[in-house]
Amino acid sequence: MAVRLRPLDQQVVVLTGASSGIGLSTARLAARRGARLVLAARNEAALRQLCDELNAGGERRAVAVAADVAREEDVARIAETAVAEFGRFDTWVNNAGVSVFGETTQVTIEDFRRVFDVVSWSVVYGCRQAVAHYRSRGDGAGAGGAVVNVGSLFGDRATPLHGPRDMFVGSQAKTTALAGALFPRLVDRYMERHMWPSQMADDRPSQPRETPDSPQPTAALWTAGYGMHVRGSNAGWHRRRSYWVAARTHPVRTVAGTGVAALGLLASRATRR
Template identity: 55%
Template sequence: MKFRLKPLQQQVIVITGATSGIGLATARTAARRGASLALAARNGDALAQLEQEFGGDAVATVVADVGQIDDVARIAAKALARFGHIDTWINNAGVSVFGQLEQVHPEDHRRLFDTNFWGVVNGSLEAVKHLKARGGALINLGSEVSDRAVPLQGMYSASKHAVKGFTDALRMELEHEKAPVSVTLVKPAAIDTLFTVHARNYMEREPALPPPIYAPELAAKAILFAAEHPKRDVFVGGAAKAVSLGGFHMPALMDKYMSATMFKQQQGEQPSVRARSDALHQSDPAQTLRERLGSTPKVAESAPYTALSLRSKPLLLALLSGGAAYAAWRMHARGKQSALAVL
């Protein structure tokens, strides 16, 4: 079913996990472009700062835990009470745990799934109640690990696989109903956010993200493009596409590559602090609004693959995918990811 999505400046957009990282970058970009926003997060102080930053009547905030159905219903109710309707719903909230699966406490596994998977389910099912009547966009945040698991973030990988399966199934059901709802799965590569700081850590050293690492503004631009243009999938960073293709076309080789590199690349130089704070079970107590962690100077400020793929015709997209597949092969052949930085 073909339908048009509204220009961003005419939209009411719900964003979960709106006070840091990709969610914060998306909220700020959308605000600059004139959208009305309903922003949700667990940290009420951070939300209050964000409301003050944006000012005016074009923002509403809700303290909510997306793993709780009643909280998600309150997000929708606040958006409707303030603006009267919802045009785009972005399920962005997410958490992670670093450590080998056998070492992680079961309650931490469950909490991760409550946020990453059930948070998306709760948000999506609440969103479509309202989007089906007027039309709009549902945008779910997956990951490059939606298609290819990595060690030391096994349950995070599992949750993002589950998000992909749920999102794909919901999309097909809505298409069968001919509902005017665009359903997009966004799959970012490593992004320079507070992801590692907020993650629970079972490793001896502090968590790190494998390169290449992309700017959160690139993810925000891709998400908001999908809010205006129906897209099935969006990869943020050519590295994400390369990892996906590598996992699909040469899974055994990717297993070996991941085993050989990911244990080292996901651990930093600093020893882990005993009883370090994180944001798994409770919100980050810090009140500073931060999009980026800024721990590395080598952050990709552009993503040519993503920029081209968003507007490309099928033939060009196939050529781009071929380039990403070649990069994935080179990544395995060289045992490093430098070949992906240009994508």
């Protein structure tokens, strides 16, 4: 049986990891398209600020739920809030993610488990809540719903100093997965030399979970980090040139250049014969 989804401007969307990055951008775009939103993250202050922004027109279109998706009971509370506020939800987006850098022997088992609890078990908890809710609905047109799981190339391939998985979307995931299957050692070397250094910044060193001056967890892995940043706070490394963007921007030139290169290669081979 085909699932019939409501138009976005008639949907209630649950979105985890909504206080920054992909979640923040998605929340703003969905609100602009008319969706009502249940926004979840650990950073309650950022969520409140975002809800104030989205509800500025006077209509209550977004509600905040301060929650740690690594806890199943918190995820259940997100679903309960959606039903209490809007009577239902139509799309559940598992977007929340955390990460940690370090060699496998340096990162503690506790930190590894924390990453896995957030990026893996939270997806299980969210999917269970969504499926149970959709199965319980019998509201005719629009019955059922959607689950969106935000994934990453790191789900298929680890990188040096980045054993836990990060969150990232795009065609690079498929390209890297294919290259990793065909040329595993070459991809390993590329990851080591280019991927993880591009994520580092001298002004943002790694933070331990606790310090002598602060016995409570302070690192973003364990507590709410920054909020209301679409692109993050890491200056990091910026690619000077994207051949993909250049090819998409100038398709005719790209096709012509590819054709000339192919003819040149064929001519070279014919000459050798």
